[in-house]
Amino acid sequence: QVKLVESGGGVVQPGGSLRLSCAASGFTFRSYAMNWVRQAPGKGLEWVAVTSEDGGWQNYAQSVRGRFTIYRDNSYSTLSLQMNRLRLDDTAVYYCVRDWSVELWGQGTLVTVSS
Amino acid sequence: DAVMTQSPLSLSVTLGQPASISCRSSQSLVYSDGYTYLTWFHQRPGQSPRRLIYKVSSRDSGVPDRFSGSGSGTDFTLKISRVEAEDVGVYYCMQNTHWPRTFGQGTKVEIK
Numbered sequence: 001q002v003k004l005v006e007s008g009g010g011v012v013q014p015g016g017s018l019r020l021s022c023a024a025s026g027f028t029f030r031s032y033a034m035n036w037v038r039q040a041p042g043k044g045l046e047w048v049a050v051t052s053e054d055g056g057w058q059n060y061a062q063s064v065r066g067r068f069t070i071y072r073d074n075s076y077s078t079l080s081l082q083m084n085r086l087r088l089d090d091t092a093v094y095y096c097v098r099d100w101s102v103e104l105w106g107q108g109t110l111v112t113v114s115s
Numbered sequence: 116d117a118v119m120t121q122s123p124l125s126l127s128v129t130l131g132q133p134a135s136i137s138c139r140s141s142q143s144l145v146y147s148d149g150y151t152y153l154t155w156f157h158q159r160p161g162q163s164p165r166r167l168i169y170k171v172s173s174r175d176s177g178v179p180d181r182f183s184g185s186g187s188g189t190d191f192t193l194k195i196s197r198v199e200a201e202d203v204g205v206y207y208c209m210q211n212t213h214w215p216r217t218f219g220q221g222t223k224v225e226i227k
Contacts, residue, residue: 035216045156045164045207047216061215095163102154102211103175105163 002026002104004096009109016086016113022079022096022106029077030054033100036070036081038092039108047102048094049081064090086113117142117210121219127227134195136222138208143188145212152211155184155193158221159204167206168193200226 008020022034036048049060049070058070069082079096093108118141128134144151155168166175168184171191181196195202203226208219 044221045209045218047209047218050216059214100211101152101166101169102209102216103166103169105165107163 004098004104004106006094006096006106006109009094009111011112011114012086013115014086014088014113017082017084018086018111020081020083020094020096020109020111024077024079024096024098027098029072030074032098034070034072034079035097035099035102036068036079037095037097037102037105038090038111039095040089040092043092046092050100051079083111086111088113116215117144117213117217119208119210119217119219121206121208121222123222124220125223125225127225128195128198129227130200131197134198134202134224136193136206136208136224138186138191138193138219140189140191140210142213144191144210145188151187153184153186153191154209154211155182156207156209157202157204158207159201162204164207195224198224198226 003025005023012018035050051058051070055072067085072079091113093110095108096106098104120139122137151171153171156164158164167178172184183194205221205223207221
């Protein structure tokens with residue numbers, strides 16, 4: 001069964017750091033680009049970052065560029081998002097999403113930035 | 116950035132009646148390969164989004180044929196031919212032609 005399972009969410013103070021993980025199973029992870037997309041409580045969807053199939057290319061939303069880093073480990077079929085210098089407006093459910101075509105979504109993990 | 120504008124932002128529909136959602140982009144979504152990367156998602160309350168339509172009009176596996184997508188260039192439409200109870204939720208369009216990827220604001224569909 002094809003599955004994406006996010007973890008690592010929690011409560012963090014402004015200026016703090018957090019690392020999210022996404023465990024992929026049921027498909028050949030290294031064959032797909034991977035994204036992070038987030039959704040603030042009660043709000044719409046915002047694309048955050050993407051990494052290519054081999055991890056050699058990344059792109060970011062302007063709102064997170066320089067603070068967040070997306071990376072992957074194809075040996076372990078894992079996608080990660082290192083989030084530094086977190087701000088109140090980074091509070092959201094973070095989804096791991098497969099492929100350039102944004103086709104398959106995980107269940108999400110909630111990140112709350114609060115003092 | 117390509118700004119995606121959906122209308123209406125909310126829709127109240129009688130069961131069995133049709134529904135239509137518009138999505139307009141501030142830039143052409145035709146990519147250099149000739150394809151137009153406009154995608155529609157449905158998000159039920161408390162669930163993750165699910166992709167319905169990609170490349171304007173291609174339905175994902177398992178998506179009922181009452182859902183259809185159309186449009187070109189900058190103007191796109193999602194139509195539900197006969198709304199069913201399970202169709203409630205929020206519908207989003209997204210462009211994956213340009214960087215950064217951008218979403219519409221979402222259209223909330225409820226049953227009248």
